Amino acid sequence: xxxxxxxxxxxxxxxxxxxxxxxxxxxxxxxxxxxxxxxxxxxxxxxxxxxxxxxxxxxxxxxxxxxxxxxxxxxxxxxxxxxxxxxxxxxxxxxxxxxxxxxxxxxxxxxxxxxxxxxxxxxxxxxxxxxxxxxxxxxxxxxxxxxxxxxxxxxxxxxxxxxxxxxxxxxxxxxxxxxxxxxxxxxxxxxxxxxxxxxxxxxxxx
Amino acid sequence: xxxxxxxxxxxxxxxxxxxxxxxxxxxxxxxxxxxxxxxxxxxxxxxxxxxxxxxxxxxxxxxxxxxxxxxxxxxxxxxxxxxxxxxxxxxxxxxxxxxxxxxxxxxxxxxxxxxxxxxxxxxxxxxxxxxxxxxxxxxxxxxxxxxxxxxxxxxxxxxxxxxxxxxxxxxxxxxxxxxxxxxxxxxxx
Numbered sequence: 001x002x003x004x005x006x007x008x009x010x011x012x013x014x015x016x017x018x019x020x021x022x023x024x025x026x027x028x029x030x031x032x033x034x035x036x037x038x039x040x041x042x043x044x045x046x047x048x049x050x051x052x053x054x055x056x057x058x059x060x061x062x063x064x065x066x067x068x069x070x071x072x073x074x075x076x077x078x079x080x081x082x083x084x085x086x087x088x089x090x091x092x093x094x095x096x097x098x099x100x101x102x103x104x105x106x107x108x109x110x111x112x113x114x115x116x117x118x119x120x121x122x123x124x125x126x127x128x129x130x131x132x133x134x135x136x137x138x139x140x141x142x143x144x145x146x147x148x149x150x151x152x153x154x155x156x157x158x159x160x161x162x163x164x165x166x167x168x169x170x171x172x173x174x175x176x177x178x179x180x181x182x183x184x185x186x187x188x189x190x191x192x193x194x195x196x197x198x199x200x201x202x203x204x205x206x
Numbered sequence: 207x208x209x210x211x212x213x214x215x216x217x218x219x220x221x222x223x224x225x226x227x228x229x230x231x232x233x234x235x236x237x238x239x240x241x242x243x244x245x246x247x248x249x250x251x252x253x254x255x256x257x258x259x260x261x262x263x264x265x266x267x268x269x270x271x272x273x274x275x276x277x278x279x280x281x282x283x284x285x286x287x288x289x290x291x292x293x294x295x296x297x298x299x300x301x302x303x304x305x306x307x308x309x310x311x312x313x314x315x316x317x318x319x320x321x322x323x324x325x326x327x328x329x330x331x332x333x334x335x336x337x338x339x340x341x342x343x344x345x346x347x348x349x350x351x352x353x354x355x356x357x358x359x360x361x362x363x364x365x366x367x368x369x370x371x372x373x374x375x376x377x378x379x380x381x382x383x384x385x386x387x388x389x390x391x392x393x394x395x
Contacts, residue, residue: 012355025243
């Protein structure tokens with residue numbers, strides 16, 4: 001296999017001049033891969049804010065595409081899912097925790113090439129509050145909205161538009177154990193309360 | 207001289223990936239994400255497109271994991287091969303869009319399939335695959351290969367530098383090139 005040997009040798013010798021040309025992948029890349037490989041999560045193509053909502057793509061289509069029909073689209077406008085049993089599991093585990101105890105937190109990864117953020121859930125005498133900081137997002141014609149989602153992103157709870165003070169009271173029954181995903185979406189002003197499927201930041205609370 | 211430190215790979219990642227184990231995709235990304243992204247970064251006009259293609263590579267690889275045979279070649283080579291193909295596909299789309307937009311044939315230099323010669327992209331992709339493979343070799347073998355091919359020492363000079371018998375040096379070179387060649391072959395897809 002002289003040809004292949006020559007190719008290997010040529011590449012090796014090329015390294016002497018070129019050096020290590022390897023570059024690190026951007027920070028958000030794994031989150032995007034994980035979201036697409038393991039869940040029906042929408043990752044719209046670049047520049048497609050408010051993209052065609054009727055687009056349905058089978059996960060197994062041969063031609064690779066990054067637009068999927070999310071599970072929550074089937075539920076249309078229904079957004080809030082309340083879990084009765086096991087609510088406040090984290091808070092109950094922390095009986096007597098002092099006010100403002102951090103029970104879960106995460107960095108927020110950028111999904112569309114811009115922005116960064118972090119989220120912290122605090123237990124204040126049994127009620128949960130989430131602090132979310134967000135920076136570096138581009139101006140939008142609509143508004144940015146904060147959500148909590150179940151691990152498979154099938155159930156969503158809206159915490160409303162991004163707030164200047166960055167604090168969000170979690171409704172009763174909503175806790176990081178059941179809703180570990182923090183999501184920030186770019187929402188058009190169309191009066192539709194459902195998630196736009198355009199997520200810009202996401203993280204998993206631990 | 208390649209700067210990357212030798213990072214140990216968890217044994218059996220290739221097999222675990224083929225078997226579809228729970229953390230195997232993440233492990234594969236941690237072990238080979240840099241190489242895959244580097245190939246995409248070199249082949250695409252923007253970092254955003256590079257990231258997009260790199261994402262497609264890992265998702266496609268995961269979907270096709272049952273078709274990956276660890277006995278036939280390394281996961282590194284297989285992933286690099288998918289990356290090269292996806293980059294070429296994306297380049298073709300990119301050039302077609304340029305042609306449509308400008309109503310002129312796009313500049314053929316560096317375009318995929320430019321007749322005859324191996325493109326500059328091919329040569330760089332080869333170097334990246336080799337650099338990544340080199341970083342994972344057992345340290346003595348890596349040192350011998352670097353001395354022989356990056357520093358250009360003769361075999362006796364390599365033996366002297368590393369205090370090894372000449373026969374060991376030759377064996378390291380033969381087996382090292384063999385491993386690199388296999389990765390390059392696998393990366394052709």
